[in-house]
Amino acid sequence: MYETLRQHIEKTVSLSEEEFAFVQGHFSIKKYKKHQFIIQEGELVNYSYFILSGLTKLVHNDASGKSHIVSFAMEDWWESDFYAYLTQTRATLSLECIEDTEVLCISLANYRKLCADLQKVEAFFLEKAHFGNIAAQRRILSLLTSNAKERYAQLLKQYPTLVQRVPKSLLAAYLGVSRETLSRFAR
């Protein structure tokens, strides 16, 4: 379990045994079943999550009752309602399991401590954050430049395994299209 985290971090920075033991001490493990909520809208967000196995969706429910998917997260991804987490306010997003999911949790206090005490880890998170931004920018561009059909094609190309694992109705909520429209050109 923790070995997964180690390999993930060591793709960016290398850690000695002692260093990784120190890192590990800041996390705890939790397991969730399919359909369970990891983060519930309206509640405080105590953790940021590293996904060991499984698949989740980060969801926003709008006023008219529709759900929109901010992001999917699977193995080796970090996820949370980061605004609520970092500012210690109530979640406006919910994080729900699409499959049984196993995560490593880190509290904000531990996150701060870990970054302060071990600069390599801070550098690692900075790198992650940079590329997270780049990915978000790509998604924005996709929404700006492409119609529904093209966006679906791009998603297929970029995350082929994800598309396999997620029902089409959820892909539609991620792409910003109605299920019906997606259905009309998927396959």
Add this chain to the structure above:
Amino acid sequence: MYETLRQHIEKTVSLSEEEFAFVQGHFSIKKYKKHQFIIQEGELVNYSYFILSGLTKLVHNDASGKSHIVSFAMEDWWESDFYAYLTQTRATLSLECIEDTEVLCISLANYRKLCADLQKVEAFFLEKAHFGNIAAQRRILSLLTSNAKERYAQLLKQYPTLVQRVPKSLLAAYLGVSRETLSRFAR
């Protein structure tokens, strides 16, 4: 000029005189006129930019010749084609001045050195990156949940000063709407 940067950084972390002098040494100043390109698509991206004054747009030109605006940046914002910058590849975006613009530039080498040598600054950039991600996520949600009219209203509410300074045609390219459509419900 550098005082602006100092105040900006000190909103997040405090720096001694010596520390800030050290930070400052990693930047240089450049000035651009309205309509000039800071980053040109297809070229290498040598710098990340902190905007002292002025206003810029980060633009993607699609195959059919249309321009889409990834982001505007004004005073106190950081901007670049971060993918090209961080990976030292050619720009797929261009950064253009909407007004005369004064920037502080930092090369990737200097950025790495600065972060490595002064952890407070790395912490600062990590914080910036986190909130940049959150802002991008908000934009994605706006595109997913709202139609053109609502998105325009949200933009007005969130960045009223920006809307004043930018021609409507550019706002349209940012919102992902045609100029004509924007014109039909702006005011």
Add this chain to the structure above:
DNA sequence: CGCGCGATTGAGTAATTTCAAATCTAGTGG
């Protein structure tokens, strides 16, 4: 005065949504 650029308006067209109904599928209990 007249040019040029940005903004507006109109009309027809294309893309997407909505609502409703039909179909398919996987999992459950008998």
Add this chain to the structure above:
DNA sequence: CCACTAGATTTGAAATTACTCAATCGCGCG
């Protein structure tokens, strides 16, 4: 193994939203 049900997907048709193309307007500046 089969029948049944709930959920997911597909299909159809009408309504809506936004786009495109073209023409016009308005205004600042040389």
